[in-house]
Amino acid sequence: MRRFAKSLFGQVVIALILGVLAGLLAPEWAAKLKPLGDGFIKLIKMIIPVLVFCVVVHGIAGAGDLKRVGRVGVKALIYFEVLTTIALALGLVLAFVFQPGTGMNVDTSKLDASAMSAYASNADKLTSGGTVDFLMKLIPTTVVQAFATGDVLQVLLFAVLFGCGLSMLGERGAPVSAFIDTLSHVLFKIMGIIIKLAP
Template sequence: MNDTNIKQGRSNFWGRLSLWKKILIGMVLGIVAGVILGPDAEILKPIGTLFINAIKMLIVPLVFFSLIVGVTSMKDIRKMGRIAIKTVTLYLGTTAVAITIGLGLGFLFEPGKGLNMVVTDVASASEEAPTFIETLLNLVPQNPVGALAAGDILQIIVFALSLGVALVLCGEKAKPAIQLFESLAEAMYKLTELVMKLAPYGVFGLMAWVAGKYGLDVLVPLIKVIALVYIGCLIHVLVFCTSLLSILGRLNPMRYLKGIINPAVIAFTTTSSSGTLPATIKAAREDLGVSEGVSSFVLPVGATINMDGTALYQGVCALFIAQAFGIDLAFSDYILIIMTSTLASIGTAGVPGAGLIMLSLVLTTVGLPLEGLAIVAGIDRILDMARTSVNVCGDLMVSVLVGKSEKELDESIYNYSGQGSIINKIL
């Protein structure tokens, strides 16, 4: 009886833990097992391989269905006209800038240099890189079914976006098809949730193998990765976002920084852009003076498609993994990373484990080994706090710019923004 109670207590304890805690525990136990077993830790690698295979299984259907649902969810796309175009353009543009910042930091500081890890899956190694023109021409698939079967992510993204726009333009006749895609997308979200439950065990197996084969030297660069992601996030908000507000909006960026404090703090602690949405809308209206109409459209769309912080994280981690495995990336690979992360952000926002899923897309697109996912998974929660805050700050910045351009920004409120923020309450 006592043994049964103990087992139930252990089961309840594990069940109550959030996923990031389980992954962290799996990483630590994997490192310990790898140090103890040494090269014999190879026997644990199949556990990690199973998880990697499950991630690969998700990529194509998840991206395809999610992107279609993301586009068709903007039902007022024709009515919104200018606002929709401005919003999407700004979101995609800021995401591209964010990942460029991440790539720049990864290129300059080389966090993965010297690890000398070996690619075990030959098929995942980089092939001869296509030229930039070839990359552009190959964006449009000659055979969409072939692109889906081959797992060509960029072609799948372009086809899904095109199909989504076509469904919106079809109006009432497309409703049955849209409902079907929404159901399939929900099924993929649930399947993703189930697969992510394997993450602690997959990380355990892969980290045991990594630590057993390469020793503890692999852990030191992770501190560098964390530092680079946080520095990049600060640069994006304090330099890039404030510059856009000053140049395009002719607005005082300090007012913006005061107004975003509340939602940024909530996003940092909850690591959920969607969960922070009520606080984001409240701050946009009450602290930044954005109209109800603009904030009601721009911010929910941003919570779905805008992932500045996540994109920045992609850039740092992709280069970290490339450097760790000694893989040199061509200029066209950098362009591919920027394009994939920017477009894929539309379809993967709001999905459990979105950061790792997006990173798997980037790695697949440029031929980097997915084994690198296990190395960064253990610190994903630490990185997630910063990147979610940046996602929310980017949403608010775009809402202010769109409101200003549409003459739907109350500048008397904006210029007195932050009156309800934490800092002002303290002061």
């Protein structure tokens, strides 16, 4: 039990149980703890774009041969598509079997629409202009803007291009590649510190 309590997984499980108890026994006080969760999420979001950039660039530059990178990328895309399709099908089947929300008698006219506004605006951004508009939004106005806004898809596009360029440089790009590898290790250490706040 002591070993379980010392592990990060054990601490997260204990924190979840305490969170449920706080929500049941003192809901007003528990609601005041929301900034802790919001702060944790912001810390994670803060580091994700740079971490994605470093990992993708180092992966592409470290592979050396761009043809091999392309083959791995195609395989990864196929795996992603297949597994996403399976997950969607499983989700639909489970929704039809278990019918979540049935019998709750919720009056939709009294629900707070503002809570869904962020999700609706994101969905609208992705679907309003069609495929061409979506692809154009993948290209940032500037590289700095992609990192500043935290748009991971734009960062990913730049990282792929940067990694390919670095790979084409060969030995001349080795110092930059080594720097990015070291930077990614530093970022993983920072992520480790942030993850300790999870409980």
